[in-house]
Amino acid sequence: KEVRKEYKRLIRNVNLKEDSTRTRICGAHFSKGERMSRNQLPTIFPLSSLKSPKRRRIIFKHDIDTNKRRKLIFDTPEENKPPEVDLCEIREVVNDLVNNVDKLLQDDLDVVDSSTTELQGKENDFEGSDQSATQVKMTHEIEELRKQCLEKELRQLKTKPKFDIDEHKDSDDNVAFFTGFPSCDVMLFCFNLLKDKA
Numbered sequence: 001k002e003v004r005k006e007y008k009r010l011i012r013n014v015n016l017k018e019d020s021t022r023t024r025i026c027g028a029h030f031s032k033g034e035r036m037s038r039n040q041l042p043t044i045f046p047l048s049s050l051k052s053p054k055r056r057r058i059i060f061k062h063d064i065d066t067n068k069r070r071k072l073i074f075d076t077p078e079e080n081k082p083p084e085v086d087l088c089e090i091r092e093v094v095n096d097l098v099n100n101v102d103k104l105l106q107d108d109l110d111v112v113d114s115s116t117t118e119l120q121g122k123e124n125d126f127e128g129s130d131q132s133a134t135q136v137k138m139t140h141e142i143e144e145l146r147k148q149c150l151e152k153e154l155r156q157l158k159t160k161p162k163f164d165i166d167e168h169k170d171s172d173d174n175v176a177f178f179t180g181f182p183s184c185d186v187m188l189f190c191f192n193l194l195k196d197k198a
Contacts, residue, residue, distance in 0.1 A: 006041055091166075093195070105154055112150050116143060 007025075017023050027034040029042035168174040169184040181187035 003039055003041070010042055101157075105157065108150070108154065112147055116147060 011025070025035075025042055029044050030036070030040065031043055165175075165184070165187075168178060172183045175184045175187055176182055179187050181190065
């Protein structure tokens with residue numbers, strides 16, 4: 001009986017019929033390929049031969065000196081050094097661009113004002129005709145709403161946040177964060193190279 005209990009525990013098969021004359025255990029479950037004695041218990045089972053899970057790779061942080069890396073990548077020999085960049089020139093270019101945008105916005109407002117006066121003239125023509133007063137009122141209201149939408153868009157364009165390099169030029173970390181360039185000098189060098197082609 002002890003041997004049977006041990007068989008049952010080792011095999012772990014709920015459907016095993018112990019009392020049946022046909023119940024056999026394959027020789028592959030024994031260490032030498034066959035049963036050597038009456039009391040020998042099976043030792044090799046598919047569940048015992050499962051491989052243990054692989055050990056995970058240990059992940060750790062590598063410390064890299066970013067300043068050293070920047071120097072290695074971006075240090076150039078004396079003959080290849082970029083030319084000095086004139087900040088006043090850049091400010092002038094930026095101011096010109098801002099003035100051009102302001103002029104364009106003012107032109108848009110002038111167009112809105114002129115179209116409004118045209119509509120008011122047409123509205124007076126409508127009043128003289130057989131059009132009902134409600135239609136005239138609705139067209140006037142539609143134009144007012146269009147004008148308000150255009151003015152709102154104009155205000156949004158004027159108040160959009162702008163990136164000003166002068167605020168960040170003293171800190172290389174800020175320049176690297178906002179532009180991806182390692183320093184202000186490198187960014188200005190690239191800007192000057194591309195300025196004429198843009």
